[in-house]
Amino acid sequence: MATTRSIPLLKRLIARSQPSRSVTYMHRPGAGSPRPDGSPRQVTLIPGDGIGPLATNAVEQVMEAMHAPVYFEKFEVHGNMKKFPEEVLDSIRRNKVCIKGGLATPMGGGVSSLNVFLRKELDLYASLVNCFNMKGLPTRHDNVDIVVIRENTEGEYAGLEHEVVPGVVESLKVITKFCSERIASYAFEYAYLNNRKKVTAVHKANIMKLADGLFLEACREVAQKYPDIQYNEIIVDNCCMQLVSRPEQFDVMVTPNLYGNLVANTAAGICGGTGVMPGGNVGAEHAVFEQGASAGNVGKDSMVKKKTANPVALLLSSAMMLRHLQFPSFADRLENAVQRVILDGKVRTKDLGGSNTTQEVVDAVIHALAR
């Protein structure tokens, strides 16, 4: 059920195919601002851990070069902090938009993931990953353009587990009608607003009849309200296989939490890797943009030392953020510049087959902006 507030929110997440509108040139943010409340747009920036700071630094540089009317409010948060700093949460609640690098999650032990905490706290119920072929980046499959919309708050990753007796652990998977309905509504509304033709629900209801059955029911109910959009369902193991053999058949995919994690990462891998796919987490009130697929979002130590992390994913996510903030022309300029750099193929980081550093890619993008 899209409220009147979430429609503009959803509109701003439209992918690159919007024609750019001409805007009155504004010298600096805040000068003669057309914004209703008169203030420049402020966005919370969290550099994060590992390669996060490299990537967010890239975003800062590019925004500066474009004279984009956004101010960043930077906060240091690290994955090994006991809890998420209250001031950062306040900042996000105030600014409503955040862009961040990955936060490292320690394995085992008692500290839970701060990435997950942030999503739960702000109720960012939809995770969006847009996986598409980029020109100039050869992959095994062509014509791929998949948007994976993944339920972000419940399911297997709710972290509800306990040790019954030593040696036996019970893990609870919780699926609610409320959450399933809202993610299904988000997926169909996204498809509708972005002219997408098909929504596919990914499930394992033949085994988990009640849990995934509930999810499917919610999807079917919502599907009826959108007669123009094709709706189909696919069992998750078949889905994985189809993704690696014929990914062009998929358009928008709506999934519960765990399957979405795996499907999004598989789809990202097919289209060039997690270093290039943009994404974000969206709730009813807030939006946090970060690198699309979650694997390796903190990167390896060698990447941090040699400064060879790929900034493309976060740059494209910041373009999504610009659209969200109602700056479509800046978003278009940024995306065109990034796509031109990828198409040229001369400056690329290691995961795309090149050997350049992050800074070199950023310089190439800034240079392409000027063209």
Added chain:
Amino acid sequence: MTKFCSERIAKYAFEYAYLNNRKTVTAVHKANIMKLADGLFLESCRQVATKYPSIKYNEIIVDNCCMQLVSKPEQFNVMVTPNLYGNLVANTAAGIAGGTGVMPGGNVGADHAVFEQGASAGNVGNEKLLEQKKANPVALLLSSAMMLRHLQFPSFADRLETAVKRVISDGKYMTKDLGGASTTQEVVDAVIATLH
């Protein structure tokens, strides 16, 4: 998730790797989120790994695993996983290597073994395949070769596998999922002809 079951699957994986001259065993998990459940699984794997010092052991988070599978699958050798991840990883890996119509597999217990088509997706097929009799028999034929080895008839198993592999590499008789247009019976006849 119990220590008992995690231990026995880890033992099976390492023993399989040892007996089949496999070099690496990779445990697939999501212990950064499901700390207790997958943490227990990982602990069991690590304990068993210490008993096999000649086999390399490493761990990979399941979402990174999916991405590596589609970009660099050659890095993986034996993978040991819990139930759900295994379902998805097996089907993804089968898709990469040619589809569920060709990958052999089986279910093994302490006392019994049931061999069937490897990856579970589409193992009943769709009605069209049934009507036109175009199902791909290769998966079950290769599974029956595994069964022959299990029953200690390695020479028969070798003959069967060689025949099937030759039919595939000839490329003349292939069912629709492999890009051809033959029926099941034609593929079977080709395999039998190659056996002689």
